[in-house]
Amino acid sequence: MTAPLPLPESFALTFRGYDRAQVDERIDELLAELRLLTVDRDAAVAEAGHLARQLERARAEHAELSARADRLCRTPADPAAVGDRVRHLLDLAHAEADGIVTTARERAAAIVRDAEEAAERRTADARAQAYRIVDDARRRAGRLAAIERRTADRLRRIDAFLADAESLLDEQTPLRAVA
Structure with missing residues (x-):
């Protein structure tokens, strides 16, 4: 933001008042x-709108990724169709997948939370x-x-003073030349 211009304490006087x-x-x-300040304000409002749109896109992406992770986790392999060793590996894989999904959800929630806070701060600013x-x-x-x-x-x-002075000058008789 630019510093305000200092106002002069007075303007130069001319015959009929201030120098126009x-x-x-x-x-x-x-x-x-004032026009510059208005442009700055409009830019700040536009930036806040841009951040709000980014936040909405991040929320939509988060929802899409969460739905995709849920679909992937709901289609497990049938443990009855495999041997003990494979079943154990599948259990380990499911446990690891659950951990990854949980971590991903926590990270996504943290990212969304951070983005919301940043957007709120920028909007407030x-x-x-x-x-x-x-x-x-x-x-x-x-x-x-x-x-x-x-x-x-x-x-x-000043106009009144000049009018009074002109009327006084009109009323005075001319001075006689001293011979």
């Missing part, structure tokens, strides 16, 4: 920064960053509005 070009330039700078960006933009807009009100008020006072 300077004020316009400053407002353009603030609007450009993106949401917090978006709120900060919006709050910052609102504060800046408020400051700009206050500056605009103060500037307008000063311009009104």
